[in-house]
Amino acid sequence: MTAALRRDACPSLTAPMLTGDGWLARLTFTDGLSGEGLAGLAAVAARLGNGLIEVTSRGSLQLRGLAQGAKLAEALAPLGLPLAEGLPVVTSPLAGRDPAEAADPRPLAATLRAFAGPLPPKVTALVDGGGAFPLDAVPADVRLLRVAGGWRIGVGGTARTARWQDVCDADTAIAQACDLLTRISREARRGRDLDGLGVAPAPALRPAGAPVGRFGLREDIARAVAFPFGSAESGAVAALAAAAGAARLCPAPGRALVAVELTVADEAAFVGAATRLGFITDPGDPRLAIAACAGAACASGRLPARAIAARIAAERPDMTDGLHLHVSGCPKRCAQPAGPAVTLLADECGTRVTGDGRGVPADLEQYLLEVAR
Template identity: 45%
Template sequence: MNAFARRGACPALSAPMQTGDGLLARLHTIAGGLPPRALIGLCESALRHGNGIIDVTARGSIQIRGLTPSSAQALAREVDALEIDVRTGVPVETGPLAGIDAGEIADPRPLASEIRNAIEKAGLAARLGPKVSVVVDGGGRLPMDAVLADVRLVASSSGWLLSTGGTAASARRIGIVNDAQACIAAIAILEAVATLGREARARDLADPHRIIAAIPLSARPERSNPQAPSTAASITMFPLADGTLALGIALPFGSMPAENIAALAQGAIALGVTEIRPAPSRALLFPGMNGDACDTLRDAAASLGFITDAADPRLSIAACPGAPACGSGRIATRALAERIAARHADLLDGSFTLHVSGCAKGCAHPAPTALTLAGHDLDDHDGGAGIALDATARAPAAEAHVVADAQAGIARVASLVQHMRHPDETVAACLARLGAAAVTTAFMQGRE
């Protein structure tokens, strides 16, 4: 626990990463879920040793923030005491409803376990970089299409579709392998990546087809365009194979106070829930309930501030912790994001993600977005925010494009869009048509 991860690595319990709000530790359970009492215990540990904020990440991991070197060690000991089986080594991930989804094509858990064991036997964890990962997707209501992976195996009626590098949409498709060959093919790809060094990823492989040339492919993959599920897709009731339902709710901007999560877990216990599953897209799933119990828990979640409506405008905003939680934050991102969602829901039509970043790092959404607000210093050293279109948080860094009152600035942008938007035009299309100059001018009007 005395080694800290560099930024860009994976901040596991054994190597928490330094961030602007202290050390950050991430854990991903091997079994996919947590008993509610274990989650309550984890929340209590976060309150004792961190800043009391818990995240669920886009990959479905749990993050605890605000740790110190000594408190991170105490947290790791308490996680062990809670008997939480935390994943180590190369991530081999399955979907959040793996093994219980009524619409699943195949249970991915046996193959995932076989691949984990083979990785350990081959000693690959020490030879691969910290971000190399494998996805084994059994299909169903919550596919793993949006999750980046170096090796992806997706269940089909004729076997497992093998692809390498990227998301389901961007990966290179190799072919269909049968159950007996799927693990062998995955390990062959990982071995090839390892030969290129610890900085390598599967996208760096020149010819993945040649690597598995000796493995028979039962079919060539059909071309398709997988649509990555949005966070909204997780906010519903899911039919399960045993005839019960799973309720999905989301965390606003991926974070909630630990005491709120603990309170919801306590309510789930009262309704007979025995497992809570973190899900990609920053959600939590509560399986094993009937419809009435789902309604009761959903009402409790809403009262605690969770997102329970797939149309909630907060789902269209990515916001980091910001000030005052993060020392790098120049603006109170979460408070600003909440106000924007409450006052300008029409701007957040789901056609784009509004990125509200506390600084130029852009931790909440590293990729460009249609509209970005980023915190920066002003002359008097108070925090202001700049705006940019189709850019990352680094774009609006020039002080000339920074205003002290970002809420007023975005209100002017919302008004511009309202007046200029064509019938049936999405907000993203309207912003693109208006262009950066017009949107920036509206944002900057009235600057002191």
């Protein structure tokens, strides 16, 4: 299958996608990985790919630069990873362990993953038990949110932009969610494009939070760090996994990795290793407000996107105050964040700055064009 045919596809373990730097496989999980499992996955990424491991905005793991015909599934099988199959369903990395949860989302998520109908590329569901980890900004075609009195269903977009339905019990919520997925399958349309839906008042949004920091669990604690611009070298990932002790390591929305069931002693070692290895450990780190594609690591990239993003964060951290920046090395706009963003974009005509329909301050546009030269 050619790159042109696969461009809008959603890559997986068994159906990787051809990109500018080789084949890309995306992995999702039903639970956290052991430190040994993540280190083993990092070794496979280095052996079969270019050694880059990415965490996506929805919390999937990606391996890049795979050779055509690479036997990835066979290489991963001995690791015993909790690989998910079927419809991608986002849940909190703290699911089932979070004392702030109103309900454990995992049983509902498992039911949605079993949906058997064919779906358009990139269709995603989300089940939010109402816990502490921020999920409101994660887009989904169908989202379930636990609220007082039951569950709410939102269709398309983020929690802010979804079309919300009335409160119902868990059984009704699952039935309605499956009906929506059946419509998406039958009409070959994304959730945001479905018509004829009633709209109820939206639930109250929770305060926006960073996917980085400490979270209390029913037992022990969790500590979340983020991959800078969603990417890390396999050696750094393996070293971080080794520092996590017996914790489970959960890839998470926001390009994060969450170590759950940490002891206080393990937390200090984990955060110390993450800091030394260049991962993001501070919720105020300006790199969290900048998205960047693989850039020069991809044959399609016309800009060293991640190097430019790192320079912006170091030189002008003030520019990310209340603003999302996006650095894209080609017109495909990989790593595009949800919601409005100011984008530094390279294409066949050169480099330009766009505001997704909003005006871009002249000083910001000038600075971004200068760092791209």
